[in-house]
Amino acid sequence: MKKLNFPARLCLCLFSGFLVCLSFPSFLDKSLTPWGAPLIWVALVPFFIALERAEPVPGALLGWVFGFVYLGGILYWIAFLQEAQNLSGLAWASLVLYLSLYFLLFGGIASFARKYSDRFSVLWMAFLWITLEQVRGTWPFGGFPWGQLGYACAPYPAILSFTSYFGVLGLTFLMVWFNAMVARGIDRGWFQGETRNLR
Numbered sequence: 001m002k003k004l005n006f007p008a009r010l011c012l013c014l015f016s017g018f019l020v021c022l023s024f025p026s027f028l029d030k031s032l033t034p035w036g037a038p039l040i041w042v043a044l045v046p047f048f049i050a051l052e053r054a055e056p057v058p059g060a061l062l063g064w065v066f067g068f069v070y071l072g073g074i075l076y077w078i079a080f081l082q083e084a085q086n087l088s089g090l091a092w093a094s095l096v097l098y099l100s101l102y103f104l105l106f107g108g109i110a111s112f113a114r115k116y117s118d119r120f121s122v123l124w125m126a127f128l129w130i131t132l133e134q135v136r137g138t139w140p141f142g143g144f145p146w147g148q149l150g151y152a153c154a155p156y157p158a159i160l161s162f163t164s165y166f167g168v169l170g171l172t173f174l175m176v177w178f179n180a181m182v183a184r185g186i187d188r189g190w191f192q193g194e195t196r197n198l199r
Contacts, residue, residue: 009050013062016050017069019043023152027076033155038154042173048125048183056112063107067100074147077108101138102132122180129176130169149175 004012020043022028024034029035029073047066051059072092079092110125137145152175153159162171 001051006048009054009058009062010065012050013066014045014069016047017048017066017073020149020152021073021153022072022125024074024147028073037152037155038105040149041178042182044176044179045183045186048180051107051110051114052183053114054107054111054185056108056115060104060108063110064104066107067103068096071099071147072096074167082135089199095144098119099142099147101135102142106132122177125180126173126177130173133170134171148172177180 004160019039021037022034023040023043024037025032025034038152049064051063052068054062075092075096078095079089081088081091106128109128113124133145133148137148148168150163150171159171162174166173
């Protein structure tokens, strides 16, 4: 795939964040079984394509934008808490801005690693993702596990049985790995009949 310019990468990140929002209960679908839940298996593909061959600083910014759209969309309800009155919007913005920093780290680290080592495989991307999710959900670093990708499969008990062996982070790992594999395949033209080594 031809190297993308920054506006194109930014659009991909916005679209990817929107797809993740559709995978969770959000302002678009407030039910506990959103119709878009299966989208989580491809929702990260545009984001990962945007990170391919990105410089570390733009990659970090792309990660932050993705995280803001993703978390801002599923945490919308904080902005409407009546108990907080006029502070609810500020609380929402502050929390989402902070939590988006974890995706800034992901985008920056993944872009840096891919720039200097082609051996930074999709498996390493999945490990990096769940590591940051674990930190985000652990006190005192974050303590806010809301929105971990594995929870998008809550409407599907058959898939959730996987978590009895590997936990929600194991399910998240599988999702991120699958999304990253599809993105890498699109980037390298695997689906157009080109043969490349899997990395």
